[in-house]
Amino acid sequence: MEIAERAQALAVKIRKHKAAIETEEATKNAFVMPFISGVLGYDVFNPDEVIPEFTADVGTKRGEKIDYAIVHNGQVQVLVEAKKVNDPLKLEHASQLFRYFSVTNARIAVLTNGEVYQFYTDLDAPNRMDAKPFLVLDFSDIDPTLLPELAKLSKEAFDLDSVISAAGELKYIGQIKRALAAEFREPSEGWVRYFTTKVYDGSFTQKVREQFTTLVDKAGHQFVNEQVNDRLKNALGGPDTFVAVPSAPPEPAAAVEVETPADVVTTEDELEGFRIVRAIVCAAVGSDRVVARDTKTYFGVLLDDNNRRPIARLWFNRSRKYLGVFDENKVETRVAIDRVEDIYQHADALRATVARYTGSTTGLPQPTAAAQRVAVD
Template identity: 85%
Template sequence: MDIAERAQALALKIRKHKASIETEEATKNAFVMPFISLVLGYDVFNPAEVIPEFTADVGTKKGEKIDYALVHNGQVQVLVEAKKVNDPLRVEHASQLFRYFSVTNARIAILTNGEVYQFYTDLDAPNRMDAKPFLVLDFSDVDTTLLPELAKLSKESFDLDSVISAAGELKYIGQIKRVLATEFREPSETWVRYFTTKVYDGSFTQKVREQFTTLVDKAMRQFLNEQVNDRLKSALGGPDSFVSVSNAVEPAPTAVEAEAPAAGESDLVTTEEELEGFRVVRAIVCGEVASNRVVARDTKTYFGVLLDDNNRKPIARLWFNRTKKYLGVFDENKVETRYALERVEDIYQYADRLRATVARYRDGVAIPSPAGEVLVPAVAE
């Protein structure tokens, strides 16, 4: 499995079991050790790779311990401090990490509650851990754009210099994205005031604030919809283009293995791009179901991805047999909407839609689209 699949497998485990975890020790055993072993690839039972209860005397502080120290090339490179799952992480939790950071060779410190992982380094002052993380990975909603950076800390691909060089940009991009997400969920008074003063000449009274809070919220959502529509129209060939929709259930050929055409259909050619797209879809949804339940079917017109090899449970269609590539996703009525892709990696932009589709099949209930998602109007072909 690649790191995306490993991360999604851990996300599924956390989602299943976190309600039953009541102690810090249980959090370490259930989630933190699997993160170190499954996701990062270190042998948690090999003291040459993972040192539990790592001790380094700091000034007058004697015998304090860090939960784990990760060793690479014989040097301690990463410190990990764990707290109980469901407990919010606060800077006070990192006090031991702050002290240990200056007396070890480690350049990376991780504070975690088993579900949220905060990564720190020393961007602001040498050998002094920053007060804010440069990367935050939340396994309740994995941001797949962060996984390539996480891979640089894995045993197989360890590249500390690359992590440190990218940390400054990651730190501020991550913080800006979190601020934007908060403002889009619930515009703050500062945000509303900023836009109001750009378009309204009167005083910013309580009545005006209440009126423009609604207007700013509505304008932001309409703007996002328009941007997505414009991009799709451009990709599809012009202002009169549209996103196509078709019924999902139709006859399909015999199931095939992901790596080869179906038996008896030798004229089918399964391309490497289709296989890559299938792997991306499988990596996205394996946080909801086991990866072996996600099956590929190739046809002459599209490459299908199904749950449980069941034609009534379509997850996605890859329309790659043409000049422009499209991803087909399905709503709760099994109606397909196609989105233009510039690259196979663009499938990650629709991760929430794909996971919601699989969750509906898994739970057997109607699940609305993820909160805050921009839905693009579409018309039938």
């Protein structure tokens, strides 16, 4: 099993059980130890690989403990400090990590609440743990681009030098991506001011700020949607190809409205996949009846915004993409796809599903077979 599959398995477990976890000790047993063993591949019951309650006296500090020390080739390489799930991760609550980092051979320190894992090293000053992580892995929304770096800390592929060499780039790319995501969710005054001064010659007054806050937000979302559309057009045959997408309001930003929980991030691939599914089935139903609903585990496409009328599911929060299609019994079949555009290969199955919901099923094909079938909740 690849690290992406192992990580996804732990993510499912966390989502299922975290509401019942009320203590730090329960968090370690339920989530942190499975991360060390199931994802990274170390034997948590072998003290030659994992040392619980690791102690290393530091100056006048005696008997302080780190929750786990991960050992590779006989040397302590990774220190892990755990907090209770759902607790915010703050470095002032992990002073032991700072102290132990300077007196052990460990070059990696991990602060976690069982769901979010923050990885630190000493980029800013040798043998002194940085104040900001170089990698943040959130199991509620796994970023697949981070998993190859995580794999370098696993028992089977441990490569500390490679992790350290990539840490600087990872640190700043991660921070930039999180900053961009925050600006797209709610543009800051600095972000609005920057773009306003690019296009507006007047003074940046309160009235101008309020006006351009809306414009910058709208322009940003339109730009992202246009990039998705361009990729779709190129995939179908080049920039001059006519794309049969359903009619939409004049402003592209309003073309895709996704019901999304506050802690779920909708990706460009998911939006592109939704547009493709909607384009495929819009000949049978109005485009306004095809609704997107994103969740932590999959991106759903529904008819009439009804959970009992699923058209497709986009399982894109993993290293391998899967398209979920449904048969006459509403049983889901997950089909592996290499690219988002491969959804077009399953157009008949998607049209058949919609036709069954609308009462016209004669002569329509059934969904393609696949290895995994999952009943709809």
